[in-house]
Amino acid sequence: MPNLNNRLAKHGVFRSDNMMGTKIGSHLVTLRYDEDIDNGHVLVIGDLEPDSREARIASIPAVNTPLNQLAICGSEEIVKDVPTHDIFEFYNIAGTLIRAYRFASHDIFSISRMCLSDDSLDPEVGQVATISNGTRIRVSNTETGTVIGRVIEVELESTGHEFVVIQVN
Numbered sequence: 001m002p003n004l005n006n007r008l009a010k011h012g013v014f015r016s017d018n019m020m021g022t023k024i025g026s027h028l029v030t031l032r033y034d035e036d037i038d039n040g041h042v043l044v045i046g047d048l049e050p051d052s053r054e055a056r057i058a059s060i061p062a063v064n065t066p067l068n069q070l071a072i073c074g075s076e077e078i079v080k081d082v083p084t085h086d087i088f089e090f091y092n093i094a095g096t097l098i099r100a101y102r103f104a105s106h107d108i109f110s111i112s113r114m115c116l117s118d119d120s121l122d123p124e125v126g127q128v129a130t131i132s133n134g135t136r137i138r139v140s141n142t143e144t145g146t147v148i149g150r151v152i153e154v155e156l157e158s159t160g161h162e163f164v165v166i167q168v169n
Helices: 004-008
Strands: 014-018 028-032 042-048 055-059 070-073 097-102 108-112 128-131 137-140 147-156 162-168
Touching: 028 042, 028 070, 042 097, 055 097
Parallel strands: 028 055
Antiparallel strands: 014 108, 028 097, 042 055, 042 070, 070 097, 108 162, 128 137, 128 147, 147 162
């Protein structure tokens, strides 16, 4: 029987399994991006907004953007206007503030398969996670562009959703 959950999932989901930003606030960053974007997507940490002490202007990363200039979107999933209240219905609305996690060595995080770039391989343990052309993470067998880390596990939840677990280099 086909899995309806994956077909109905509309947006990517991020889990901060064991990231520094979960306990250490200086590894979090507040971003503002001018388009709708899912959690689990990567953005460039830009300059502070005018008259702001905290919010930074985000942009799309280039393939070779240094890792210390990147953050992964991980806003709290508050879904009020959708009857299912499913986290796969959540996305960050254009122009709103986004909580994002800076990458730190040995961090572990998970993203739903929907967060992977279209040119990603089927995720397998040992593959390399890199920046793609855009905001999605690419998994492949080659270290092309900025390397985020490696796939350490691929999980299939009881709901049928697949998550890719990545450890940052």
